[in-house]
Amino acid sequence: MVSSEESQKPSRRTLAHTDKKESRESMDRVEVAPLSFVSFFPRRWIPMEDRPLSWPRLAIGVHLVVVATASWQLASVHSRPILGLWAAVSGVSLFVLTGLVHEASHRLLARSAWLNELAGNLAGWLVLTPLSAYRAFHRKHHQTTNREGDPNASLNSRWMLCVGSIVYVMLIHRHAWKNLRGRLFARYLLEMAGMATFFATLVFFLPRAFRERAWLMPMGLVMLLQNIRIVTEHLDLPAGRYRDTWQLVLPVWLSRWLLYYDHHLEHHLRPGLHWHDLPRYRTELSEREPSLGLNRVTLGQFFFEVFARLRLAPDGRFRDRPAPSAVADLATPRVVASRVGTIRE
Numbered sequence: 001m002v003s004s005e006e007s008q009k010p011s012r013r014t015l016a017h018t019d020k021k022e023s024r025e026s027m028d029r030v031e032v033a034p035l036s037f038v039s040f041f042p043r044r045w046i047p048m049e050d051r052p053l054s055w056p057r058l059a060i061g062v063h064l065v066v067v068a069t070a071s072w073q074l075a076s077v078h079s080r081p082i083l084g085l086w087a088a089v090s091g092v093s094l095f096v097l098t099g100l101v102h103e104a105s106h107r108l109l110a111r112s113a114w115l116n117e118l119a120g121n122l123a124g125w126l127v128l129t130p131l132s133a134y135r136a137f138h139r140k141h142h143q144t145t146n147r148e149g150d151p152n153a154s155l156n157s158r159w160m161l162c163v164g165s166i167v168y169v170m171l172i173h174r175h176a177w178k179n180l181r182g183r184l185f186a187r188y189l190l191e192m193a194g195m196a197t198f199f200a201t202l203v204f205f206l207p208r209a210f211r212e213r214a215w216l217m218p219m220g221l222v223m224l225l226q227n228i229r230i231v232t233e234h235l236d237l238p239a240g241r242y243r244d245t246w247q248l249v250l251p252v253w254l255s256r257w258l259l260y261y262d263h264h265l266e267h268h269l270r271p272g273l274h275w276h277d278l279p280r281y282r283t284e285l286s287e288r289e290p291s292l293g294l295n296r297v298t299l300g301q302f303f304f305e306v307f308a309r310l311r312l313a314p315d316g317r318f319r320d321r322p323a324p325s326a327v328a329d330l331a332t333p334r335v336v337a338s339r340v341g342t343i344r345e
């Protein structure tokens with residue numbers, strides 16, 4: 001006999017349907033909004049949920065302070081090892097801050113429309129990416145992940161570990177030129193003009209030593225970290241729910257410092273979640289379906305087992321791990337379970 005408590009538990013298929021429905025609703029909520037004729041901002045701005053924002057603001061503020069402190073030190077006279085150390089510290093925080101263009105593209109960075117767009121553009125300009133272009137590109141990627149029409153398809157290559165960030169920027173701008181029309185294209189051009197002004201200000205008003213040490217040196221590390229992020233997201237994966245995104249597992253302290261960049265699966269499942277809510281959702285998924293953890297990988301495992309192609313079976317699973325059959329029960333009829341258990345919508 002089945003207890004009343006067990007009978008009240010939702011089935012796996014029901015839970016999967018709930019995830020899928022909420023993911024689609026969140027995409028509609030944060031991505032689709034009519035544009036005002038007068039301004040480039042959405043006429044109807046959907047506010048964030050009421051929640052304490054002290055922790056997210058503090059985390060971003062800490063990275064800003066780190067970059068400011070490291071830049072001041074880099075502009076001073078130090079030995080090469082010390083300069084290299086400060087450049088690494090600044091580069092990691094700049095990588096985190098430039099990644100906020102992603103949050104802004106989902107309209108999750110700030111409650112205020114103009115602040116979200118301004119902060120998103122400032123973050124994107126540092127990596128030559130206007131917000132409107134990134135938003136169009138990224139939205140299409142969510143809709144077609146690892147399927148025909150995915151603008152990210154060219155990035156699913158091991159060569160991206162060397163040139164990923166450069167190719168990424170080129171693909172974003174090409175997508176904007178080919179697909180943005182009307183006011184959206186005008187906004188893209190306006191943001192490009194703003195980016196040109198931003199860089200002109202840096203070049204003409206910042207001392208040369210500051211530009212070369214505090215800006216160019218850390219940006220080299222930012223590009224390398226972007227390359228790693230690009231290859232660890234969807235490399236070698238097929239299309240389909242729970243199949244098309246790798247779920248990295250970083251040490252807790254590093255994951256927090258990088259604002260949970262390793263929770264990419266959870267983001268694809270719930271694109272409307274703020275970055276600071278992703279760990280809670282990962283815990284929810286783990287408790288709901290422990291079998292999904294069979295396909296999580298650490299960064300070291302990814303490069304040894306996946307990137308080097310040393311331990312993958314022909315069907316894409318790890319040779320020493322059982323097939324995640326439980327994932328099949330979660331998938332929709334057109335989606336088959338796979339090696340990368342906990343993965344996206």
